[in-house]
Amino acid sequence: MSAFPRVIPVLLVSDGYLVKPLKFKGDQYIGDPINAVRIFNEKQVDELVICDIDASVKGTGVNYTLIEEIASEAFMPVGYGGGVTSAEEAQRITGIGVEKVVLNSAAITRPESITEISDALGASSTVVSIDAKKKLTGGWDTYIRRASKSTGLSPAEAALRAQQLGAGEILVSSIDRESTSTGYDLKLIESVSSAVTVPVIALGGAASFDDFRLALDSGASAVAAGSMFVLNGKHRAVLISYPTPAQVRSLAERG
Amino acid sequence: MTVSVISYGLGNLGSVVNMLKRVGAESRLVSTPEEVLASDRLLLPGIGAFDTGMRLLDEQGLTPAIKEFAASGKPVFGICLGMQLLLDSSEEGEAAGLGLIPGRSLRFDEVPGVRVPHMGWSFVEPTREDSLVAELPDESRFYFVHSYRVVPDNPAHTLGITQYGGPFASMIRSDNVMGAQYHPEKSHDFGKRILRNFAAL
Numbered sequence: 001m002s003a004f005p006r007v008i009p010v011l012l013v014s015d016g017y018l019v020k021p022l023k024f025k026g027d028q029y030i031g032d033p034i035n036a037v038r039i040f041n042e043k044q045v046d047e048l049v050i051c052d053i054d055a056s057v058k059g060t061g062v063n064y065t066l067i068e069e070i071a072s073e074a075f076m077p078v079g080y081g082g083g084v085t086s087a088e089e090a091q092r093i094t095g096i097g098v099e100k101v102v103l104n105s106a107a108i109t110r111p112e113s114i115t116e117i118s119d120a121l122g123a124s125s126t127v128v129s130i131d132a133k134k135k136l137t138g139g140w141d142t143y144i145r146r147a148s149k150s151t152g153l154s155p156a157e158a159a160l161r162a163q164q165l166g167a168g169e170i171l172v173s174s175i176d177r178e179s180t181s182t183g184y185d186l187k188l189i190e191s192v193s194s195a196v197t198v199p200v201i202a203l204g205g206a207a208s209f210d211d212f213r214l215a216l217d218s219g220a221s222a223v224a225a226g227s228m229f230v231l232n233g234k235h236r237a238v239l240i241s242y243p244t245p246a247q248v249r250s251l252a253e254r255g
Numbered sequence: 256m257t258v259s260v261i262s263y264g265l266g267n268l269g270s271v272v273n274m275l276k277r278v279g280a281e282s283r284l285v286s287t288p289e290e291v292l293a294s295d296r297l298l299l300p301g302i303g304a305f306d307t308g309m310r311l312l313d314e315q316g317l318t319p320a321i322k323e324f325a326a327s328g329k330p331v332f333g334i335c336l337g338m339q340l341l342l343d344s345s346e347e348g349e350a351a352g353l354g355l356i357p358g359r360s361l362r363f364d365e366v367p368g369v370r371v372p373h374m375g376w377s378f379v380e381p382t383r384e385d386s387l388v389a390e391l392p393d394e395s396r397f398y399f400v401h402s403y404r405v406v407p408d409n410p411a412h413t414l415g416i417t418q419y420g421g422p423f424a425s426m427i428r429s430d431n432v433m434g435a436q437y438h439p440e441k442s443h444d445f446g447k448r449i450l451r452n453f454a455a456l
Contacts, residue, residue, distance in 0.1 A: 003399065003419065044443045045399075046376055071274050077441050078399055097269025099400075099441065122303050124372050124400045168372075200375060217342030221370065245396075 005251045006046040006222035007212065007243060009229040010203055011036055012153055013052045013082070016066065018183045020227060020236070022052070022179040024131075024147040030230055030238050033066065037073045040229075043242040047077045049102060049171070049224060051129075057146050062089050071097030079127055085113055087120040094121055100164025102171060104129045108151050109159070118166025121212065123198075128162035129171040130155050132188055135193045140188055147175045155188060156195035163196045171224065177205030179227045183248040184211055186218045193219025209243065212251055223251075259285040259294035260453055261321075263311045264337065266300030267440070271386055274440035278447050280399065280454035288320035296456065297324055298438075301336030305349035305360065305403075308340050318353065325355050330456045331432045337426065338434025340397035347403050355432045369420035372402040379415040379425050379437065387433055387452050388426070395445040397425070397437035404436065
């Protein structure tokens with residue numbers, strides 16, 4: 001018996017508001033992030049990831065006020081991403097009461113930041129997020145800055161390099177699938193999970209519990225979703241939901 | 256009663272303080288031997304390496320103060336690495352621990368299906384009735400992140416058991432000294448119950 005596979009809502013914040021983009025574009029306004037954290041807390045979610053999607057693109061930096069508000073309402077593990085580039089920032093964030101720091105653009109533009117942060121916080125608090133987009137020629141390319149800049153690295157290469165530099169967990173997102181509710185890109189999950197030994201969190205495209213099972217069967221240690229937990233139906237109405245503890249536990253008994 | 260949270264440069268103090276506040280317990284951060292000795296109850300958090308933890312406690316002169324406090328019979332609660340520091344030693348390092356509960360920490364064996372670190376939610380099953388686990392519902396689950404597990408010399412010091420590739424002691428207690436391997440401050444209502452119980456000891 002191991003730990004239960006974690007089911008993780010991912011919340012995206014832009015200008016202080018909770019938003020839901022489609023394929024990394026065109027934000028839909030969802031509401032107040034703190035209120036969403038409060039609801040997820042009541043639903044006793046396994047873990048939460050919150051990413052400020054403007055922080056590194058617009059250069060607004062880390063929003064400490066937001067992190068403080070979130071930490072005071074979140075009695076579960078929380079990962080924060082957005083504009084984190086140094087061990088100093090990472091320590092200030094975890095000191096407020098957030099367990100994990102998620103690195104995306106900085107993991108590529110300044111790879112040594114992974115090591116610095118991992119040395120300061122420990123590997124299990126250092127998450128590297130990899131945004132992957134399918135190539136016309138097959139395979140995937142890793143993108144940064146909200147899918148606007150290609151890095152020329154495959155997600156498996158980027159993940160392995162991140163692990164070697166000290167990342168304790170990899171969050172792999174499919175740009176093509178985000179908010180499409182068409183299921184995870186299972187080949188992508190398999191490709192990244194088989195390249196590293198640290199836990200891999202799958203994100204992008206989940207629409208059902210079956211999608212979670214498929215991702216776990218493809219090598220993911222944890223499953224994450226955005227739309228599935230904050231939007232409902234084809235009109236994408238806002239409705240925060242989360243499976244029951246019994247449902248989450250049932251994921252351990254698959255296969 | 257006030258919970259003194261030991262601040263020694265390791266651990267997520269913000270989370271612990273937030274959770275204590277939520278359960279209605281007063282808390283304060285303590286970082287000197289005098290403050291430790293003037294406390295009603297001590298909470299020792301900690302994330303990171305065993306030797307680093309002991310070195311930081313030593314540098315602040317806290318090691319003898321914590322031992323003296325524990326000898327007075329007042330409650331001491333170690334969380335995660337903080338619990339491992341309560342024992343004599345660890346396979347992770349060379350340093351001597353606080354030695355408040357006989358035993359040591361060993362690394363999990365990496366076997367198929369058991370990834371190290373153990374990260375995520377697992378059940379904790381109390382081995383006996385105890386004030387620290389009072390009113391804990393059945394199937395209580397807690398959030399763990401660790402690569403080492405404690406092995407108390409005296410099995411009677413095990414207060415809770417968790418399965419991860421086999422059973423291990425996820426809670427320990429010897430009189431007024433107790434520990435939890437998981438993070439109660441990040442374990443929803445289950446963790447609130449534990450911290451509320453500790454604050455009421």
